[in-house]
Amino acid sequence: MAQTPAHIRPHRLDKNEIDKNFSELHPPLSRSEALIEADRCYFCYDAPCTTACPTGIDIPGFIQKIRSDNVRGSAQTIFRENIMGGMCARVCPTEVLCEQACVRNDHEEKPVEIGLLQRYATDPIIDDDTQLFERAKPSGKKIAVVGGGPAGLSCAHRLATLGHDVVVFDKDEKLGGLNEYGIAAYKTTNNFAQREVEWILSIGGIDVKNGVTLGADFTLAQLRKQFDAVFLGIGLGSANELGDDLDSVPGIENAIEYIAELRQADDKSELPVARSVVVIGGGMTAIDIAVQSKRLGAERVDIVYRRGPEQMGASPFEQNLAKTNGVAIHNWLQPVGLKRHDAVIEIELMGTELDKEGTLKASGESSVLEADVVFKAIGQRLADEKLGNELKGFELQYGRIVVDETQATSIEGVWAGGDCVSGDDDLTVSAVQHGKLAALSIDRHLRS
């Protein structure tokens, strides 16, 4: 932005108020709360919650261990399947995963609070830096993991426990990927993402190279030569565009960039905040930027999404969170024009509807919203300028890397997981599962 309009300024709220707004969304359970909640688990046979968990955590098993005060055993049950069980306890959309499958829903419409129980079991391990795993004897094999987000770290940790040596290459200053730079701040307080990273790395055998980018600083070809196997967990490189030259209007920003800035800010009251904000998109990022803008002191926040609430990537819980934070969600509206008048952006909107074939079309009704800032939260894509050539040779689908059920790519010796692969849901928990599956597959491959 050439110059910051008057309506975009820091200190909309004082620091205390902002600290309060960015305190924990769900406070952790006390021991007595956890014991009572654990008692609600029916210990189902072939439990539907476990089936619903992308990482297949033995949920009744870990809850029963909470019930008997065997908290460390409980944590081990969780971490064995999901090394980021701590972060997932905070960010998983449990209401569409394990908790949706809980049989208590049929009984009384209130599932066991699995997410909070998982947090109860895992927090002490990270807080006390307790090591729960041992490395197998050295295999002499070395694996490159590109990307230190949930997929990469999950893969690295599993490989390390299996006795392999790992080097993690990451483009950022800190590991953690979206856990560190993407997730809403009130979901992961007290520097949890970094503490979790440190705990994961404490298994040993994992070297980290920060600030290096695939394509710019090193190539896949080099890695394939130097290492016995390569895992790519590189996420998605660049934000999608609105097109039609709308992206170049001053005041149009990428939500993920602002969120990254917010997550790294020591004092959030220093962040520039607009008086009125419009968010374009319907996923988790749209909710995250909208709610956080509101909590930073924006007076008016509107989300505009071109389809209905059911099609939104954000879960009903997240949509509700936005609404209770004073965010207005406008469904069936699509931006068709963005104009800047002095300090104000005018967003021309066209109503949308589905035709008989189910295709989205303009309804003919138009309206206008005004905003100081417009955040794009319409998804990201893998390809960017730096990565460009590196994707050559991979089978791609919708611009993402195609993998088989073991996370192997079409290139020999290269596995991939997380958001950069096609066909999954872009959730942290799924990325962790990809990393784990890839590590197991790599291990089998290297030992065969």
Place this chain on the structure above:
Amino acid sequence: MANLTSEFLGIRSPNPFWLASAPPTDKAYNVNRAFEAGWGGVVWKTLGEDPHIVNVSGPRYSTIHSNDRRVIGLNNIELITDRPLQTNLDEIRQVKRDWPDRALVVSVMLPMNEASWAKYIPMIEDTGADALELNFGCPHGMSERGMGAAVGQVPEYIQMTTEWCKKAASIPVIVKLTPNVASILPPAKAAKEGGADAVSLINTINSIMRVNYDTLTMYPTTDGMGTHGGYCGEAVKPIALNMVAEIARNADTADLPVSGIGGISDWRDAVDFLALGASNVQICTAAMVYGFKIIDDLTDGLSTFLDDKGMSSVAELVGKAVPSVTDWQYLNLNYVEKAVIDQELCIKCGRCHVVCEDTSHQAITHTVDGERHFEVIDEECVGCNLCVSICPVDGCISMRHLSDGEDPRTGQAISKEKANWTTHPNNPMRKQD
């Protein structure tokens, strides 16, 4: 409203709920509060000889909790009263004077010699108390000194001591029995032989609660050492009910009035005791967990229950269920039941399947036509009631009686004739014509 007025050995009380001899009835202050709250009577905490005994100044109680810290069982090592005899006698006299419509029974424990009984019983009777209850039950502390359960475990001692007491007393004598015996019948018969007007049961069960997981000592301890105590609370109710029913259904003891004790927490527990033969009930642990106010639900719930049953008094309920209690050998072996799962209520937790699969008769499905579906396999079901017992949804699984046709499990025709083990061909001791 049904009339809850109770008469036990001619002692009238406005309801059949007495506080058992225990810490809640240790002194006038507590007893006055109990009567103000509405309790029908009390059994004053056990008096002993002078000088009075002493108690430890460390933990006297410990509990088993559910995870929400509901008290399931309580253990205590408190001994009989540790106050001067005269103080107790004075207070008993005053309380009886202040509350003439309530039952006031005095518990007593004395050494095994007739002189002690001859000396102390008249002093107690002089207070105006309605009856005496002989504490032959406490399993801890006093039993080491040859009293309490040490008496209650030897029928001859029970009879002898009861006789001494009866000789000295003109008011009714209730003998309180210990459950720490192989069978309750010999002690009950001995009490009757000794002239007891009634028995009360059960006293507490010998117990150690757990260990301290940090120190690996027993828990709780006094200065690092602990001792077994008496266990009570809702966990002991089934043990007490069996003993009450044994006395009520045995010809030798059936006419002995019973005051039922053991884990009564609400009015339904009282219904259990009354229907299985107790004429009134005594309560301690529930009051020690919640305070005296629980009397409101006890009286209100029992009264409503009697109304619903069309009964106008507690006496009509007493012993109602006794005829349904029998020996295993008389159960009808031709009677066949199968579990049935209400699919509308089933929440598909799968517990019935896994417990049947792992621990019983492999009689409940897990998958039907590729779907998660739990259904009883009549060909395997023995009607054991395990699934009904462990299903988390009330009413989801029930038992269905097969009244005709054949039992798919045995392939045999259902017989309407009753047949039991006493005549079964597999019974080598069967009765033969």
